[in-house]
Amino acid sequence: MLKMAVLLSGSGRTLDNFHERIKEGSLQAQIQVVVSNVENVLGLRKAEKYGYPAFHAKDNDAVNSILKDYDVDIIALAGYLKLYTAPPHLKKAVVNIHPSLIPSFCGDGFYGSRVHKAVLKRGCMVSGCTVHFANEVYDEGPIIYQQAVALDYDETPDTVADKVFAAECEAFPEALNRVAARGIEFFWNRVQG
Known part of the structure; x- marks a missing residue:
């Protein structure tokens, strides 16, 4: 636990x-x-x-x-x-959640509605969230778990935010359970570079 x-x-x-x-x-x-x-x-x-x-x-x-x-x-x-x-x-034990599928729409300045506006501006049909370990650079630590959500043609930043937050409510606990089961080092060791 x-x-x-x-x-x-x-x-x-x-x-x-x-x-x-x-x-x-x-x-x-x-x-x-x-x-x-x-x-x-x-x-x-x-x-x-x-x-x-x-x-x-x-x-x-x-x-x-x-x-x-x-x-x-x-x-x-x-x-x-x-x-x-x-x-x-x-x-190595800091976990974050980001409101997009990393490596897309992430990094310094990409948070909250800025992410969802960028997703819509690009015309994406899928977004989601990424739970990852954090390091000294925004959104670059090892990925633990990702969950995608389908988008429609008439989405707004608010509707995307609602869909992504619903996914976050499932993804963050799932990711933490995976860390509890496998240990922190497993995730740091599985990525290259």
């Missing part, structure tokens, strides 16, 4: 999903702590309501100072909108 820290910046929709799946037994994880880089966000209030220790931390050093007090073996970036640098012992 994974012992997880959740980093967020907003409403905590992904935290809601994790919490519900842990309660029903379909996510093999325990949330140890929740940290936000934004003060007083809804996600922190939800964390407190669920009974998780919840903190605001303005930068990497502050986040890592909090994490050192918790038994954590994986860090889930759940809508965390800053580039995060983990402490050395957790460097």
Whole structure:
């Protein structure tokens, strides 16, 4: 079972999903702590309501100072909108989700509706999400799991976002379960280069 820290910046929709799946037994994880880089966000209030220790931390050093007090073996970036640098012992244990099928529509500046607008501008008929390990470059760590969604000709950025978020709710827990089953090193060792 994974012992997880959740980093967020907003409403905590992904935290809601994790919490519900842990309660029903379909996510093999325990949330140890929740940290936000934004003060007083809804996600922190939800964390407190669920009974998780919840903190605001303005930068990497502050986040890592909090994490050192918790038994954590994986860090889930759940809508965390800053580039995060983990402490050395957790460097390979940071998992992120991106709202496209990497390597398309990813990297610095590609987040939220910007991704969905770019997908539509290109005329794509498929989008989706990618759960991957994070490194020091946006969206370049090893891929754990991807889930595609079909798009119609009359999509808007909002309808694409809704479809992709529904996929994210399935994909992120599935990816974490795969990490729990196979271990972190499996995913770092399976990619070349």
